[in-house]
Amino acid sequence: xxxxxxxxxxxxxxxxxxxxxxxxxxxxxxxxxxxxxxxxxxxxxxxxxxxxxxxxxxxxxxxxxxxxxxxxxxxxxxxxxxxxxxxxxxxxxxxxxxxxxxxxxxxxxxxxxxxxxxxxxxxxxxxxxxxxxxxxxxxxxxxxxxxxxxxxxxxxxxxxxxxxxxxxxxxxx
Numbered sequence: 001x002x003x004x005x006x007x008x009x010x011x012x013x014x015x016x017x018x019x020x021x022x023x024x025x026x027x028x029x030x031x032x033x034x035x036x037x038x039x040x041x042x043x044x045x046x047x048x049x050x051x052x053x054x055x056x057x058x059x060x061x062x063x064x065x066x067x068x069x070x071x072x073x074x075x076x077x078x079x080x081x082x083x084x085x086x087x088x089x090x091x092x093x094x095x096x097x098x099x100x101x102x103x104x105x106x107x108x109x110x111x112x113x114x115x116x117x118x119x120x121x122x123x124x125x126x127x128x129x130x131x132x133x134x135x136x137x138x139x140x141x142x143x144x145x146x147x148x149x150x151x152x153x154x155x156x157x158x159x160x161x162x163x164x165x166x167x168x169x170x171x172x173x
Contacts, residue, residue, distance in 0.1 A: 001025055001133050001147055010144045016155030017148065019162075025133070025147065028154045029122035035161065036115055044164075045107045052167035057097060059168070062160050063110040064102035065093060067117045070153050074121050077149040080137035081128055090140035125150050 003022045010017075020028050048059045057065065076088050102110060133147040144152075 001130055003028070003151055006145075006147060006151065010142055010148050012142055013144065013148060013152045013155075016159055017151045019155040019158040020151050025125055025150045026122065028151060029118065029125060032154045032157050033115065033118055033122070035157070036111065036118065039111065039161075041107065041111065047168060048107045049103055058103060059164060060102040060105065060107060060110055061097050061100070062164065063107070063114055064100045064105075065097055066157055066160060067110070067114045068096050068100065069093070069156060070114075070117050070121055073149045073153050073156075074124055076137065076139050076144075077128075077146045078124065080135045080139075080144075080149075081132040081146050083135065084137075087138040088140070121150075121153060 002024050003017065003020055006017065021031070023031065044059055051058050051061075072091055079086065079088060128146060133150070134145055136143055136145045139149075
């Protein structure tokens with residue numbers, strides 16, 4: 001299914017979904033993997049410990065955040081696809097970030113982990129048929145579908161890499 005199959009867009013998460021081109025879900029995951037492969041790792045590693053402003057996350061924190069959020073979104077997608085009726089709780093991204101110890105790891109380790117998580121997510125999504133992708137559930141405060149969650153994952157990455165590019169001007173170097 002394609003992004004244009006999402007109607008209506010879910011409240012709150014539309015800001016991520018709107019960043020993804022109108023392509024098939026599998027293609028969106030492939031494009032996101034290519035985007036990660038093309039990152040200027042050397043440049044990012046040189047500034048990986050520096051937040052762009054006081055109180056903001058470092059690049060390492062952002063990469064860890066992407067992996068953490070993706071794992072949570074895939075858990076939600078799997079629960080919904082398997083028709084588990086439980087309402088799933090939200091999570092505190094700041095608490096996760098504070099306890100992840102991302103800055104004690106190398107940038108390469110964090111990016112390699114994110115690539116592994118993304119490939120696993122793509123494999124999970126490739127296993128879903130259209131009926132599963134249309135399945136919805138209650139996630140935190142919002143009703144979302146499995147398809148929504150897949151495009152949220154990809155758009156969330158685009159959002160954060162855009163923040164890094166805008167704040168550090170490094171991704172196109």
